Structure formats: C-alpha cells, structure tokens
Amino acid sequence: xxxxxxVVDDSxxxxxxxxxxxxxxxxxxxxxxxxxxGVEALSVIEQHPxxxxxxxxxxxxxxxxxxxxxxxxxxxxxxxxxxxxxxxGGELKVSEAVRLGAAGYVRKPFTADQIxxxxxxxxxxxxxx
Amino acid sequence: xxxxxxxxDSMCTATLNVFSTMLGQELPPGEVALETGxxxxxxxxxxxxxxxxxxxxxxxxxxxxxxxxxxxxxxxMVEASAVDADVLxxxxxxxxxxxxxxxxDLEQHLGPLGLSIPTVVYGRNFRTKSxxxxxxxxxxxxxxxxxxxxxxxxxxxxxxxxATQAHSYAIEV
Numbered sequence: 001x002x003x004x005x006x007v008v009d010d011s012x013x014x015x016x017x018x019x020x021x022x023x024x025x026x027x028x029x030x031x032x033x034x035x036x037x038g039v040e041a042l043s044v045i046e047q048h049p050x051x052x053x054x055x056x057x058x059x060x061x062x063x064x065x066x067x068x069x070x071x072x073x074x075x076x077x078x079x080x081x082x083x084x085x086x087x088x089g090g091e092l093k094v095s096e097a098v099r100l101g102a103a104g105y106v107r108k109p110f111t112a113d114q115i116x117x118x119x120x121x122x123x124x125x126x127x128x129x
Numbered sequence: 130x131x132x133x134x135x136x137x138d139s140m141c142t143a144t145l146n147v148f149s150t151m152l153g154q155e156l157p158p159g160e161v162a163l164e165t166g167x168x169x170x171x172x173x174x175x176x177x178x179x180x181x182x183x184x185x186x187x188x189x190x191x192x193x194x195x196x197x198x199x200x201x202x203x204x205x206m207v208e209a210s211a212v213d214a215d216v217l218x219x220x221x222x223x224x225x226x227x228x229x230x231x232x233x234d235l236e237q238h239l240g241p242l243g244l245s246i247p248t249v250v251y252g253r254n255f256r257t258k259s260x261x262x263x264x265x266x267x268x269x270x271x272x273x274x275x276x277x278x279x280x281x282x283x284x285x286x287x288x289x290x291x292a293t294q295a296h297s298y299a300i301e302v
Contacts, residue, residue: 010246011222012215016205017151058225058244087229087244090236107233108226109150 002030003051003123008041008067009085010059014108018054018085018115025116027123038062042070045077052123057086057093065096072101081122085110133266135238136231136281137161140268143230144279147223152203156277159268164280168265172253173197174212176224179245180232186283187259188228190220193275194251212251221247227279235283 007018015034022029033048035041037059045053053071057064064084071077081103086093089107097105104118141159148154174197176190192200194212201209201219209216224247232242250257259265263282270277 011218011225013201013205013219013222016207020206058246060246087225087233089230089233090241092241108229109147111150 002028004030004033004048005052005054006033006035006041006045006048006050008035008038008053008055008059008064010036010056012036014056014085021112021115022119024112025119027116027119029123038064038067038070041067045071045080050080052119053080053082054085055082057084057088057097065093065100068097068100068102083118083122085115132238136235136266136283137268139231139234140227140266140279140281143227143234144268144270146230147226151223151226152200154203154272156270156272159270159279162267162269164265164267167256167258170254170256174217174220174249174251175255175257176220176247176249177257178224178228178247180228180242180283181245182240182242183286184235184239184242184283185286186263186281188224188231189257189278189280190224190227191276191278191280192220192272193277196272196275196277197251199273217249217251221249224249228281231281 005022007015009015019032022032033044033050035044039061055064055067064086068082071080071082083104084097084102085106085108087108094105103122106114106118145156148156171191173193178188180186180188197212197216197220198209200223201216204219229244232244236242259282263284265280265282268279
C-alpha cells in the first residue's frame with residue numbers, strides 16, 4: 001500500500017526537492033502534501049491523513065519540535081512516524097527530537113541516498129511494475 | 130582555541146559541502162578577508178540569517194542575479210531565468226544550510242546557538258549595516274567568473290549572556 005507523506009518546511013525550495021527525492025526513492029509513496037509551518041501542518045493533516053511526516057525544525061509560527069510534540073501528544077496522530085530534516089545538527093536539538101519521539105533525523109544538506117536510507121526502514125518498498 | 134580560524138575553516142567546509150551536495154558543483158577555494166565597518170554598496174542578491182545565544186551575529190551570502198538563478202536551477206532542477214520568489218527562496222535555503230552548518234560546528238565550542246529565519250534582498254545599489262562594530266570574516270569565491278561571497282560576524286554577548294535575539298541589520302536603498 002502506498003504511503004501518503006506530509007512535507008513541512010518554510011522553504012518552498014526544500015519542499016520541491018523533497019517531493020522529487022521521495023518520488024526517486026523507490027519506496028511506495030502515494031500523495032505528497034505540503035505545509036509551510038507547524039500550524040499549517042496540523043491543519044493539512046486533519047484534512048489529509050498521512051503515513052509519514054517529514055519536517056524542518058526552524059519555522060515561523062510553530063517550529064518542527066513543537067509540531068512533533070503536538071503530533072505525539074495526539075491520540076489520532078501519535079503513531080505517525082515523524083522524521084526531522086533540518087540544518088539544526090546540535091546535540092541538544094537531536095536529543096530533544098529523540099525524546100519527543102522522532103523516528104529519524106537527517107541533517108541538511110542531504111543527498112537523495114540519505115533520505116532513502118532513513119525512510120527505507122519506515123516505509124514499504126514500491127511494488128514492481 | 131583560535132576562533133577566527135575555526136570559523137573560517139567551518140565556513141569554507143560548509144560552503145564547499147553545500148555546493149557539492151545540493152548543487153552538484155565544485156567551488157574553487159575562496160580567499161579569506163576581514164571586513165570592518167559598513168561594506169560598500171551591493172548589487173544583486175544578499176541573504177542574511179541571524180545567530181543568537183551567548184555569541185550572536187549574522188551570516189550572509191551575496192551573489193549575482195545570474196548566480197542566484199543558477200542556484201535555483203541546480204537545486205530544484207528547473208529552468209530559472211529571472212530572479213523570482215523561487216530563486217530568492219533557493220538562495221535563502223542555501224544560506225540556511227551554509228550558516229546552519231557553521232552554527233552546528235561552533236556550538237561544540239561556544240555552547241548552544243539559535244538560528245533565525247533567513248531574509249533575502251534583491252536590488253541595486255543597496256547598503257547593509259549590522260548593529261554594532263564587529264569584524265566580518267569574508268570568504269570570496271569566484272564562481273563562473275563572478276564573485277560569490279559568504280560572510281559571518283560573531284561576537285560574545287557580554288552584557289546579556291542569555292540574550293535570545295540575533296544582531297539586527299539595516300538595509301539602506
């Protein structure tokens with residue numbers, strides 16, 4: 001079954017790059033939804049339930065760690081894996097993300113292979129055509 | 130610890146790594162310079178990002194409109210022939226990645242630091258000024274026969290070690 005994904009980043013450029021990378025992973029990706037911050041992400045996920053969230057940390061309105069805490073505190077979304085994709089590589093941020101329940105952490109700049117490797121253990125591979 | 134060398138090395142490594150990973154481009158080594166006071170007038174695209182914490186400052190990337198379009202084209206794999214919102218966004222993200230990497234490197238020596246959301250300016254004959262009288266470390270690259278510059282100023286926050294606001298900067302047109 002294809003997995004729907006929500007990509008959350010205040011940079012439209014990164015959202016476009018991640019959309020392209022997700023399609024190239026060979027994983028079973030369904031619809032890809034986008035949000036520019038944590039507040040918008042919570043609104044989007046209500047309308048379009050997803051199987052995976054990829055989120056930046058530094059964003060206006062609600063940052064990625066607040067979004068992660070909100071999702072993990074929700075009975076509806078707590079089982080949805082959340083992978084942080086961010087320039088924030090400091091030990092404090094990483095350990096905070098892990099403590100809040102992040103399923104993975106990828107530092108920007110990233111390669112397509114790094115994203116694929118991180119998601120391979122979370123999403124199913126695409127069925128052969 | 131020679132902080133200036135640490136910052137310079139980190140800026141060079143981060144810039145080359147971001148260019149290689151996100152743009153598939155190998156930059157030739159840049160020339161390091163120190164800049165004090167207000168820089169001269171700018172043309173083109175300038176991107177700024179604030180750093181805050183026990184040390185605070187500003188990181189900046191300056192490039193030509195052609196380079197900005199090329200950054201967008203290489204990063205998004207789309208044609209970009211004029212500076213538009215996508216191009217400015219791509220330059221902002223490039224700045225975020227370069228200065229973000231430097232920030233992460235420096236945190237091992239200076240303690241936790243925060244990063245602001247980037248701001249990008251595009252225009253002609255504008256001046257920028259960072260609050261305070263600090264020295265900028267400048268790495269001047271030549272990319273496709275045009276200058277591409279990465280700058281950072283960083284200073285200890287002696288008066289308020291718990292300050293959370295990055296240095297402010299002003300833009301004069």
